[in-house]
Amino acid sequence: MSIGEFSSRCGLSPKVLRSYAEAGVLDPAAVDPATGYRYYDAAQLEEAETVRLLRRAGVGLAEIARFLGAPTLDALDGWERSLIAETLSRREALAQIRCRLGPGPMRTRGATVIELRPVRDPEELATAFDLLGAQLPQPIDSNDWRFDDLADRFPADQPIMVLAAADGDVVGGALAFREDNGAVALRIVGVVESFRHRGIGRRLVERVETGARLLAAHTMALGTDEAIGFWYHLGYTPHLILQWAYDPDLYEAESEAVLSGPLSGLRFWRSSFNQIPQLFVELDEPRLDLRRTVQEAVAGCHVGFMMSKKFPAAS
């Protein structure tokens, strides 16, 4: 078919088709030597659609030419990874500017004006913890041991204990503290239900991340069984944590069994918390299926996630 007909069927203009051909992408099936007219084959329509989609994904022509020669899923995975990395780095840059502008109001997708600000005093820390704890599927309050580190570190770590308020009412928060090893532990994050999905959770976490970097932290980490997709979306790497709260002999046998069974080939390290032995397994993505499999394999063992994000060294 002529370049005009091919263009109208594939949605790429003749000018674009000519520039692609110069870059070695979508070469015409034939060129009339007398007139120089280009002709395309109907079988090239599918290739044209692939090219159109790859351009939409921001892939350069030289890379597209290589991909069309030898299409692989690895290439797609690579582009997806760099896309996520670029988005994270651009968001990070915007978050840093937002932080420099100070604790001004933010307008959420729902048009409500939200103020992000640090927790004001120890009483507010306790009330905020109660409110955020009530958002968890298994609610906790400030009598829980998880409140104690936050209370101990206030006010030294006040910049990383951030609340979101609408019309003066607290509607969410992210409370973190510095650990002795230079990492920041995000202890609890929550947004009241009617304010969710408006970007408040993400802004809260970004604000704490920026505060953590200003306090020279190298990593942010949290242990959670909830909202794993939310953390993964924000650039946190998942580790499966297995915690044995019972017989140490069982721990030895069962940890060996899962390491040579469902977890074989994965990198891991061992640790302990309050004398409870723990196994940390590195994952590329939050494998909820693997978590279920391990949970079934080790009766009574708690299987959850630790999510962490390393900050690039300051330039």
Ligand SMILES: CC(C)(COP(=O)(O)OP(=O)(O)OC[C@H]1O[C@@H](n2cnc3c(N)ncnc32)[C@H](O)[C@@H]1OP(=O)(O)O)[C@@H](O)C(=O)NCCC(=O)NCCS
């Ligand atoms: C998890 C929670 C804090 C998210 O708050 P939120 O204000 O609704 O989140 P946001 O609107 O900022 O979402 C940020 C991004 O994460 C995504 N996201 C939100 N929840 C998600 C989930 N459960 N899985 C996957 N992605 C999710 C959103 O699509 C959004 O993407 P975008 O910025 O590209 O649009 C909130 O759902 C909550 O309070 N849950 C109960 C408490 C809890 O489980 N806390 C976490 C453990 S401490």
